[in-house]
Each structure stands twice: as structure tokens, then as C-alpha cells.
Amino acid sequence: MLKDLPRYECLLEAAREFPDLDPTAAEAYLHLLRTADDVFAISDAQLAAHGISHGRFGVLMLLWRTSAPRTGDVPITQGPCGPRTPAELADAAGVTRATMTGLVDTLERDGFVVREPDPSDRRMLLVRLTRKGENFLARFLPIHFRYAREVMGALSEAERKTLVRLLGKVQQQTARHPLSRSAPVAKSA
Amino acid sequence: MLKDLPRYECLLEAAREFPDLDPTAAEAYLHLLRTADDVFAISDAQLAAHGISHGRFGVLMLLWRTSAPRTGDVPITQGPCGPRTPAELADAAGVTRATMTGLVDTLERDGFVVREPDPSDRRMLLVRLTRKGENFLARFLPIHFRYAREVMGALSEAERKTLVRLLGKVQQQTARHPLSRSAPVAKSA
DNA sequence: AGAAATTCGTTAGGAAGCTAACTTTCAGCT
DNA sequence: AGCTGAAAGTTAGCTTCCTAACGAATTTCT
Secondary structure (H helix, E strand, O other): OOOOOOOHHHHHHHHHHOOOOOHHHHHHHHHHHHHHHHHHHHHHHHHHHOOOOHHHHHHHHHHOOOOOOOOOOOOOOOOOOOOOOHHHHHHHHOOOHHHHHHHHHHHHHOOOEEEEEOOOOOOOEEEEEOHHHHHHHHHHHHHHHHHHHHHHHHOOHHHHHHHHHHHHHHHHHHHOOOOOOOOOOOOOO | OOOOOOOHHHHHHHHHHOOOOOHHHHHHHHHHHHHHHHHHHHHHHHHHHOOOOHHHHHHHHHHOOOOOOOOOOOOOOOOOOOOOOHHHHHHHHOOOHHHHHHHHHHHHHOOOEEEEEOOOOOOOEEEEEOHHHHHHHHHHHHHHHHHHHHHHHHOOHHHHHHHHHHHHHHHHHHHHOOOOOOOOOOOOO
């Protein structure tokens, strides 16, 4: 990611040579990527300070509340309140199953989750948050939420709404793109 | 990056348990990261289709116009119109010098840039775009600009301006953060 | 019932980023 | 002049992601 964005005048100048270059579009495009990268980098640093990566944190979030509402040692099978198998987790997190194997590996090594065999299908596993994993989230989530509140504190409620609306439009546009992950081109039968 | 964002009602519900959780802040935060990731992923796929990575593309962009205005074989040393040494490139691209070594390695292997010794300081090198590198940019940049125009086509000119303004506020907020890359905490003397 | 196709989780190998340590070269002091 | 410190570029090793291929288990189709 480029650290220093080209200034708007430079875009105007380059637009004379490239008819496809729309200065305001390029400006918005670059600002979007740059800002998100800044926000992301700080979050990443916070997570790293707590010894966890973004990928692993995402998995914990997906498992969150999967086991929390149960007080006793009731098996995981009750209540479909979140993804549980590695394949479901991979799909929800937007990574490959192979990557999820590695994420769950380290989470299990650190004691945040456990793998259990699925009683009904011996191909599958069930990933469950341990007490230690829950405790970690209970400790870390306030930090995370505080950060989100802090970074968005620059915006009023109305501005946040506007931002979400505009981002939603952009996101819809990406979903229409042929190279989009959410709308990959289906092969013709 | 999580593929499916939590719905707003879920945030409201979780906010009852976590006083630090500001629902509208979390919503804007998640949308920002998610949208930028979608936009980025498509751009990445476009670059990959042309056999180049985002990191390498960034380097080419930094070198762009460094050599273009010269018609003959005038040496690079004339005109300070862009970063040239690996260290400058690394700083401008926001990566480490070690990473820049790898990026320039592959760019040089593919014939897009060349390394030349700096005549005035034998520690340094000068990285220069080759004709092949220029040709690649001339071919690819229109695609890239078209994509930026397309993805931002969902927004009116006024909306783009608003988006840039709101993102600017968020970015300023991140710059103030202690873990920010742009404002790392200086050790007290 | 049994062959074929699919799905599961995993392994192996690659790309791109990082940090830490290194060599070479230069700049600043005495 | 000569030592010390800093900077340039590189290397080595780590992390996290990916794709491709695999064996085991299940489902589907005759």
C-alpha cells in the first residue's frame, strides 16, 4: 500500500494523458484503501500486542457465543448458533480450508479452542471455544470495541450513517464485478 | 477479514453486555474494513491476471515518470522527480528495505527495472524503470483507472467528495493513535 | 448393493510481508 | 589520520496467506 497518496493536482495532470483516469474517482479510491489500511494496521498491532493474529481473532469471533450461553458441560451439538466445523469457519472467514487448518492448529496449541470429532459424520470436526478462549475474548473485546469507538469518534452519528451508506454503494458495485469473490462467474453449463 | 458482517441488531444486543461497544461506531468500522477489502481484492486479482503483485505495482508507480520525460539515454541522475534508491522506495511504499530488496529483485528479473550503482555514493543503488516497465504501465494503467472509475461510479461527485472528507477525518484520528505507523511514539530523550 | 462423484480435513510447496543480523561504505569527531 | 557511529542493501528465518493434491468418509446414481 502506498504510504503517500498522489496529490489531486497530480491526478488532474495525469488525467490529460489517460482518458480513463477520473480524478475524483481515483482520489476516492485511494483514500478508501489508504484509510482502511491505517485503521487495519493499528488493530493488527493491538492484536499482536496480545499475541494473536487477525486471522485467529476472526476465528474466535466466529466461535464467540457458540458456547457461551451454555452454563454446564452440555455438548456443542445443541443449538445452531454459529459456525462450528472448520469448513464453515473457513467459508465465514473468507479463507481457504487449508488456511483454517493452520489457524485452528495454532488456536488449539494455545488452548483457545479444541477440536472434537463430529458424532454424526466422521469426516467432520467440531471446533469449540475453550474457557481460556472465552476469557481471552472477555478481556480483549473491550479493547477492540474501545478502539472502534475511538477511531470513529471523529465522525458524528449522522456522518457515520452517511459513511456506511456510501460504503454500501461502493461494496454493491464491487459485488457486480466479474472478479468479485462474492459473485464469481459461474461456468456455463 | 470476516466475510459476513454482524448485523446491526446483533451489535445492539452485544452492546448491552459490553459498555465499550458503540454500535454505530462498530458498524462503520466493520463496513470500512470490509468495503476496502473487497475493492482491494478485485484490484489484486486484476494485477495477478497481469502477472504482477500489488507490492511490485506500487514500486512501478513510484518510479513512473521518473524516467518518462527523458527521450534519449540521459542518465537518471538528472531531475529529482521521484524516489529512486531502494531505501527511498521502501519509505514511500511503506515497506521495509528488506522487502524492497525482494520486490526490486523480481522486477529486475522480469525486466521492468534495472539497478544501477550511484556514482556519488557507493553504498547506494539507483532503481530505474526500463522501456519494458514503461510499456507495462502504459498498457495496464488504463485498466486500473477504469476500475477505479467503475467502482466509484456508484457515487456522485458530491458523494465522492463527502466520502473523501469523512475518510480524511478517520485517517486523522488514526494518525493520533499511539500505535500508528505515521506517529510512532518517540522515546523520551 | 456397488461404482462414481463430492466433501471433509490435511499436507506440501510457494508468494509476500516482517524482524534481526550482517557487510560495505560514508560521515563526524578527536 | 583513525576510530566510532550511522546508513545502504542484503541475507536468513519467521508468519500468514494461497493453490494443488491427497486419503478418508459420505452421498448419489444405477
